[in-house]
Amino acid sequence: MVIERLSKRHERRAFDCGEESLNRFLREMARQRADRDLGIAFVAVPEPGSPVVVGYYTLVTATVTPAVVPDGSLPGQQDVPVIRLARLAVDRGWQEQGVGERLLFHALYRVQRVAEEVGVYAVVVDALHERARGFYEKYGFHSLGDDRQHLYMTLKVIRALHLHPMRSE
Amino acid sequence: MSRPQVKDERMELRIAKEHKRLIEQAAALVGCSTGQFVASQAVAGASEVLDRERAITLTRRHFARFVAAVEADDQPTPAATQAAARFSKGHAKGPEYHWSSND
Numbered sequence: 001m002v003i004e005r006l007s008k009r010h011e012r013r014a015f016d017c018g019e020e021s022l023n024r025f026l027r028e029m030a031r032q033r034a035d036r037d038l039g040i041a042f043v044a045v046p047e048p049g050s051p052v053v054v055g056y057y058t059l060v061t062a063t064v065t066p067a068v069v070p071d072g073s074l075p076g077q078q079d080v081p082v083i084r085l086a087r088l089a090v091d092r093g094w095q096e097q098g099v100g101e102r103l104l105f106h107a108l109y110r111v112q113r114v115a116e117e118v119g120v121y122a123v124v125v126d127a128l129h130e131r132a133r134g135f136y137e138k139y140g141f142h143s144l145g146d147d148r149q150h151l152y153m154t155l156k157v158i159r160a161l162h163l164h165p166m167r168s169e
Numbered sequence: 170m171s172r173p174q175v176k177d178e179r180m181e182l183r184i185a186k187e188h189k190r191l192i193e194q195a196a197a198l199v200g201c202s203t204g205q206f207v208a209s210q211a212v213a214g215a216s217e218v219l220d221r222e223r224a225i226t227l228t229r230r231h232f233a234r235f236v237a238a239v240e241a242d243d244q245p246t247p248a249a250t251q252a253a254a255r256f257s258k259g260h261a262k263g264p265e266y267h268w269s270s271n272d
Contacts, residue, residue, distance in 0.1 A: 003266040021212045028213060048265065062223045066232035079224070080236070097270060098255070105256035106266055122239055124225060140246035142238065145231035154239045161245050161253035166260040 001099070002048050003106045006030055006041040011051040017089035019128065025087060026056055033058075039086065042106065044099055055090035055099045057107050059083055062124060064144070080121040082152070083111050088125070100135065108153070109163040115155050122152045180208075 012027050030041040044054040062084040085107050090099045111123050125141060127133040127149045141151035184192075189203075196206035227235060245253070259268030 139249040
């Protein structure tokens with residue numbers, strides 16, 4: 001299995017994760033948004049050179065901000081920069097085989113590398129439903145407490161995972 | 170990460186006659202029903218709007234809790250440590266990450 005940047009070669013129409021909004025995003029928006037530098041998309045394919053998309057994820061920048069109070073903001077209570085794992089989906093035919101886990105940790109690995117160059121406070125994910133929530137909580141994500149069901153993992157925790165794939169060639 | 174979709178909610182809306190005709194033509198062109206067409210376009214639009222919403226706003230209490238958690242020395246869970254070890258067994262060839270399912 002290979003995780004690589006989404007490109008023209010990938011067949012996106014056949015992808016079906018069971019969640020129409022995520023299928024549609026891959027089919028119609030992911031490439032265009034990556035071309036416009038609005039979001040990065042990575043896909044898992046069964047083997048190098050294969051057009052078959054087994055799963056994908058996207059990363060975008062975001063901020064976490066405290067609600068405004070009339071007397072203005074307190075020192076140390078300003079917006080913080082985060083990276084949002086906006087979408088993560090696995091095709092129905094490939095679920096329950098650890099693909100989601102590989103995509104998640106690939107994303108965390110990339111965030112760790114980005115955080116060496118620019119300030120990143122944490123990774124934030126959107127849990128679309130209860131099952132997704134359980135998936136992230138298992139790996140130590142905590143709730144942000146907002147009503148959009150966001151969960152986060154801190155950079156400290158990500159660094160403590162020592163994510164370094166072996167080098168070859 | 171997903172489940173089969175149950176379509177048990179109804180939505181009704183009023184639109185201009187010429188807009189309806191336009192939608193019918195477009196739906197016919199891509200070969201789906203007008204209902205499917207309207208729903209899929211609206212879902213795609215909604216998801217893009219939410220994606221564009223880059224600021225996640227928390228109550229001051231939740232924000233303070235988040236900041237405190239980031240400053241604290243939290244450790245990875247055992248499941249995360251094991252998954253990280255599986256990930257690191259894979260290898261990188263240039264920008265590509267490879268692994269085999271029997272890892």
